[in-house]
Amino acid sequence: xxxxxxxxxxxxxxxxxxxxxxxxxxxxxxxxxxxxxxxxxxxxxxxxxxxxxxxxxxxxxxxxxxxxxxxxxxxxxxxxxxxxxxxxxxxxxxxxxxxxxxxxxxxxxxxxxxxxxxxxxxxxxxxxxxxxxxxxxxxxxxxxxxxxxxxxxxxxxxxxxxxxxxxxxxxxxxxxxxxxxxxxxxxxxxxxxxxxxxxxxxxxxxxxxxxxxxxxxxxxxxxxxxxxxxxxxxxxxxxxxxxxxxxxxxxxxxxxxxxxxxxxxx
Amino acid sequence: xxxxxxxxxxxxxxxxxxxxxxxxxxxxxxxxxxxxxxxxxxxxxxxxxxxxxxxxxxxxxxxxxxxxxxxxxxxxxxxxxxxxxxxxxxxxxxxxxxxx
Numbered sequence: 001x002x003x004x005x006x007x008x009x010x011x012x013x014x015x016x017x018x019x020x021x022x023x024x025x026x027x028x029x030x031x032x033x034x035x036x037x038x039x040x041x042x043x044x045x046x047x048x049x050x051x052x053x054x055x056x057x058x059x060x061x062x063x064x065x066x067x068x069x070x071x072x073x074x075x076x077x078x079x080x081x082x083x084x085x086x087x088x089x090x091x092x093x094x095x096x097x098x099x100x101x102x103x104x105x106x107x108x109x110x111x112x113x114x115x116x117x118x119x120x121x122x123x124x125x126x127x128x129x130x131x132x133x134x135x136x137x138x139x140x141x142x143x144x145x146x147x148x149x150x151x152x153x154x155x156x157x158x159x160x161x162x163x164x165x166x167x168x169x170x171x172x173x174x175x176x177x178x179x180x181x182x183x184x185x186x187x188x189x190x191x192x193x194x195x196x197x198x199x200x201x202x203x204x205x206x207x208x209x210x211x212x213x214x215x216x217x218x219x220x221x222x223x224x225x226x227x228x229x230x231x232x233x234x235x236x237x238x239x240x241x242x243x244x245x246x247x248x249x250x251x252x253x254x255x256x257x258x259x260x261x262x263x264x265x266x
Numbered sequence: 267x268x269x270x271x272x273x274x275x276x277x278x279x280x281x282x283x284x285x286x287x288x289x290x291x292x293x294x295x296x297x298x299x300x301x302x303x304x305x306x307x308x309x310x311x312x313x314x315x316x317x318x319x320x321x322x323x324x325x326x327x328x329x330x331x332x333x334x335x336x337x338x339x340x341x342x343x344x345x346x347x348x349x350x351x352x353x354x355x356x357x358x359x360x361x362x363x364x365x366x
Contacts, residue, residue, distance in 0.1 A: 006287075006362035013298065014270055015353045141268070141350045226303050 019142030171216035192246035
């Protein structure tokens with residue numbers, strides 16, 4: 001069969017607020033500007049180089065749709081607009097602004113230097129524009145009821161550029177493992193090429209890692225199963241250890257670690 | 267309490283190379299927990315039209331069927347009752363079965 005590896009999945013999250021679905025797209029028109037000399041954009045992911053961090057001057061335009069608010073299932077005086085900034089690595093969130101929508105929404109919201117400083121500079125940050133409940137409502141099926149329940153959300157992600165890959169990770173099925181002389185259900189294998197204590201070269205990997213397809217598919221999915229975290233932690237510890245062990249002869253007699261070698265990362 | 271109802275279909279293009287394809291469908295329907303992690307799966311009632319699908323004896327959310335070129339399988343799903351404050355996720359996953 002030609003499509004033996006065919007795999008497809010689709011994901012739909014169903015929140016219990018179907019009676020307020022008309023408000024779902026209220027902040028879809030939100031825009032952001034990262035630097036003073038740039039126009040506003042509705043793009044949602046940005047790569048921020050280290051030298052650009054100092055120039056960040058972030059302004060968000062919520063562009064909340066007045067028509068959507070007027071026709072929504074929840075009166076606007078019960079709603080609030082919140083702008084938050086999160087550094088996912090530091091697990092730190094700053095509430096930049098929260099305003100009641102009893103009156104008109106602000107045209108622009110500035111994410112100032114103090115916020116960026118509290119979040120480690122701004123190169124790794126998610127900014128969210130959120131329409132949420134300003135105060136608790138009586139519980140009704142299909143409607144939000146807790147203060148802060150969100151109805152519409154738009155996220156902007158700022159991330160540092162990805163570093164060069166030190167080793168690739170490929171999936172391998174039962175037959176592939178057998179062809180390599182391993183049991184069909186082998187979990188992972190590290191093939192060390194060499195050069196761990198030589199200056200890093202982005203065109204040359206130091207190793208190749210194979211992970212069993214069944215595990216790889218689960219770990220590569222957007223929606224991680226609950227049990228994936230311990231397995232990821234296990235692989236994240238095991239793979240570098242294997243590389244260190246396999247490369248032992250390359251560095252056991254070295255006096256020092258090359259300044260830009262991958263070995264320095266360990 | 268709420269129930270989730272949904273329908274989706276799986277078709278094999280009329281220009282596909284294969285005359286027919288053996289597929290395995292696994293319908294996940296977990297309740298979402300903190301940080302979007304998938305929790306326990308809800309029980310589902312699954313109705314199939316267009317093909318003869320065989321449920322896996324070990325897991326009724328897994329179905330095996332063969333779809334012919336130009337054919338279409340339609341699945342209608344209904345969950346058990348769940349708390350009206352929960353968010354749930356419907357995630358059908360399809361894999362080709364190895365040739366027998």
